[in-house]
Amino acid sequence: MAALKEKRNCGQRCEDFGRFVWNSDEGKLLGRTPEKWVYISLYYVAFYVVMTSLFCLAIWTLMYTLDPYAPDYQDRLKSPGVMVWPDTYGEEIVEISYNTSDKSSWMKMTNILNEFLEPYNDTKQLECNKHNCTRGKYFIQDTFSAPNHTKWACPFTQSMLGACSGHEDPTFGYNCTMPCVIIKMNRIISFLPSNNTEHPAYVNCTVLEGQHNVDKIEYFPEGGSMDLSYFPYYGRLAQPTYINPLVAVRFSLVNGKKAKIQCRVVSKIISYENYHDPYEGKVIFQLEAVK
Incomplete structure (x- = not known):
């Protein structure tokens, strides 16, 4: 039977560890001579220098082949999304609800629109964008x-929204039952909203529920059109002063003063029946004025 290994005490173990750290008899530090430590250090320095260089070269090659003005892959964006302001979201859709008798209620809607329209200030737009479009x-x-x-x-000024610009009526109609909403189509680089250059895309709103509560619908600019001169969009880097064209819609609410409305951008190349994306080409919102 092999003899059992001698059990070493704590002092002997510490002595062994100290000898491992520095062995004066063989001149070794942590099991290697200083010469071998120099060789292995040089090896790892060279290894990581080469790996870092290859990584930097790969990143440089990738960045060199990318166009800084447009993403390489845009296949997911076939039709632009459509949004509405005031953007007061409920559980499922936008719910624009206000009380004509409560100033704080309709002022909330007014403040949202004023903040949204700040970049469209007439003076600011005419200063920074091309005039002769x-x-x-x-x-x-x-x-x-x-x-x-x-x-x-091309400049799009706040005054182009006519009666819904906030110039004639600073409340945007929210102190009564003639509220204005603003429709915006999201940006897609190089997207042309119409194949026919004589007929621009335009906004059309239909009442899905509560038709008897909406007496009249008005569009600003006239006809709700989005002029072709605002397209195509070339990207934020190429067009830092670009802003989206807008369409303002004013509703005359009567009777129950509540309706469910769909506003969509009408064009043969803009789809709006995508079940998986309810905001593609259209937006649905609830409009209600209480007293």
Whole structure:
């Protein structure tokens, strides 16, 4: 029978560990001579230098092949989303509900619209964007002719929203039963909303529920059209001063003063029946004025 291994006490173990850290007889530090430590250190330094260089080269190659002005893959965005302001969301859809007798209630809606329209200030827009855009024609730009290697954008001013601009009526109709909502189509780079350059896309609103509660629907600009001169959009880097064209819709509420409304951007190439994306090409919201 093999002899049992001698049990070592704590002092002997500490002595063994100290000898491992520095063995004066063989001149070894942590099991290796200083010469071997130099060799292995140089090996790992060279290894990580090469790996870091390869990683940096891969990143540089990737960035060199990317276009900074447009994403490579846009296949998921076939039709733009549509949003409505005031953007007061309920459990399922936007619920624009206010009390004409409660100033704080309708002022909430007014403040949301005023904040949203700040970038559309007439003076600001005419200062930073191109003035001589051709209405009814796509603004195609093949070169970066604007300052700082950018492209021009056509101005869309708040006053173009007419009676819903907040200039004539600072309350946007929320102190009575003629509220204004603003429809915005989201941006897609290089997207052209219409195949026919003579007929721009336009907003059309229909009452899904409570038809007898809506007496009249008005659009600003006239006809609810989104002029072709605001398209295509070339991206935030290429067009830093670009803002979306808007359509304001004013509803005259009567009787029960409550309705469920769908507003969609009408164009043959903009779909709106996608079950999985309820905001593609359209937006549905509840509009209610209580007293």
